Amino acid sequence: MNASPSHRPHPAEWTETQSLLPSAERDLPAGRHQFHKEQMMARIHEDLRTSSRTSATSPAAPLKRSNPFLRRAILLPAAAFALAGAVVGGLALTGGDTDGGKTPLGTGPALTTQVGVADAKGAPRLLDRISLAAADTSAPTPHKGQYIYIASKVAGTYVKDDGGAKVVSSELHSRQVWNSLDGRDGWLIEAGETSDKGITLKSDVPFSGAYNALAKLPTDPDALLRRIYRASDAVRDPEVPRDQAAFVAIGDLLFESYPPAEVGAALYKAAAKIPGVVSVDDAVDATGRHGVAIARQNETDGERTEWIFDKKTLRFLGERVVVVKATGDSLLKVGTVTGTSAITERAVVDAAKQVPGQVS
Template sequence: SKVADTYIAVDGDNKSEAVSTKLHSRQVWKSLDGRDGWLIEAGETSDKGITLQSDIPDSSAYNALAELPTDPDTLLQRIYRASDAVRDPAVPRDQAAFVAIGDLLFESYPPAEVGAALYKAAAKIPGVVAVNDAVDATGRHGIAIARENPVAGERTEWIFDKKTLRFLGERVVVVKAMADSPLKVGTVAHTSAITERAVVDATQQVPGQAS
């Protein structure tokens, strides 16, 4: 994928400023169960990368996604139940469900039917709006579903291909000025684009590379 962020950095005098990263490459590998993985991100890790190994099952791993229902209503009910079980009481229920769907979309490889169902399920969450033309980090146009998080003062857009509903990327924009925050309204806090997804035989192997 290609990603870029703008975030708040605090110096030694406790002064905060907005810092932006340039659009850069990010490569992630995940095993089918999500317990083994690897990350290589330009400017964030070494050229060799770091391990993402975990003893905790990953809900966005392929095996877990393949078991999800493809009916949007049934899928949304399951997501609400799962997010309710771990949700911070301070986080609104609908916002928690929206974030949970995003966690399943980004850096995952769901079956096509599941990916489309996640889009349709998210569109049913109260407060979610449709965006007829949205642009990902590499300039590709698609449709998006978006929701504003008033607590964070941000609006998150998940962008999909108009025909296939394949997930293209994410965009987070500041829509409300927060006290003492250097991030101005209109600042793109995060932008990303999934440029390629594939199944490979081993961690750190890239598509087309011999095993």
Template structure:
């Protein structure tokens, strides 16, 4: 499944080299939410009058590097100024703190440096065989995705920094067929009623966009690299940005059945993809993982699959190596973020539960 050594690296394809960064691009639904939360955390710090010299990464509870475009940042800031009631109960600023426990830690699984493409080949075959659970979404319908999530981050109080983890909690997302309307409910990040995800620009993970993606793995990977180059954080290597982008489509999205095997086959062509013999999702289910290390942060992004059925369970980010930042208190073995999908369904309206479907 590896690309031939005689072939150019995906980042060297002419189509990719000629791309220019743009001011507005659709981002995967998962990253949209993380950008909102990251910006909200920064705004809360400003409101609190944080004067610590602690780096921004250590003050933010959302450590997954955001791909925050200026247009997105302005839109989110405008949403706050416009009076969105995003947070309920708790501290003086209206938030409900979830980080009450010690840092989540894990035993790091053994890595097979050459096993990633082989494992993805097996996963793609399993995804493309027999009955699939890929959705068919009609006009006016919404995708519903429920998951269990938690994050770990450094928290500084009175100049003392400790590493804390959120309680494992529910996250529910609704997204319209075209991606321009939706809803988010997540403890600690929204009120009990939730918050709107409506906007003029459809996210790249919207169903209408997913059905247009090529199912040829090579053509699909070119498209992923194009979007990754246009959207990525300059600190994140392009290969890692492409790997994360595919992971977003596997988690807070519901790809059409024909697209799923192509996503796995495309991921197998990304340099640096490995297999991990044991990984645990947010609900404690053990599985095997496809992963990729980001050397600049020492963190490994893992996609977790059931060992027998090879069904996708969720993903997590683990600190594998010490951070290059010597002041970073996150130690190897720490679970920086964890997510497990508990339900995906097609519903007939925004905020409708699958149990209410006719």
């Protein structure tokens, strides 16, 4: 992948999986969003290194970093758990102008939503039900040589500073990503961020949410949570509370991934043991689907990370991060959605660039 090094990340580019780069290689802007920016810069450096290994025949166009969801496709060490945030719905998703209809630019109004009611007592019971649903083994088991295919819709709100800080949004657009089981290669097509044909994802270090890496995780919730805390502690910025980092780490392992049933169930049981986790009565994903949510608020920046599930089937729908508490130095008001995502399809396919139902 490639990214433009001249464009500095905006505050909505939330906590990311660490690439464990030397600290000297990181950009450390001052201010409340220092940690978010640091993580994005670490991803960018890995991104730039990855691009040098990308096939010379790849039809990729240079990628712009206006879209924070681009982060999820960069391949990183399996030892580093993803510390990602997510996003929200119930929005008026208006995008604004684009570059030739290809590049979502930050010109739309802020995405906003009604803040759902949080219930600390309801979280353990809901997570127990979600864990039981995740333990369903009817999904096909991938085999060597196959790829995990994830299709989604994403958008976001952030503070843009081009001579005067203002809150803007990027339009809702589609993503398709393919990752090999070992997490070392794949393919990404994202509207406005890659060419229509997409780009190669290839790295010497595996994607942390790769199937093989997830399959090696312990299925005992206590042992799994201890491992998550150790991994997130190793890369966590002091500005991010320890419990929040662990919660977000689990969330990223659940997003563009395909965990074995027993691991998925264990991840939800582990999340139930993190202090401060709540249930939310209503949340909406990027495509407008209403659901219930499991969430945790970051007291440092006032943003609540929510995992959204179908109210009946408890199937994972998507993620959102919404501002639930105003902070003095932020332009983002309560109810602002700093991004939104919705999983529209998740499947096992036989080759990169193959969509479900297509003969290889």
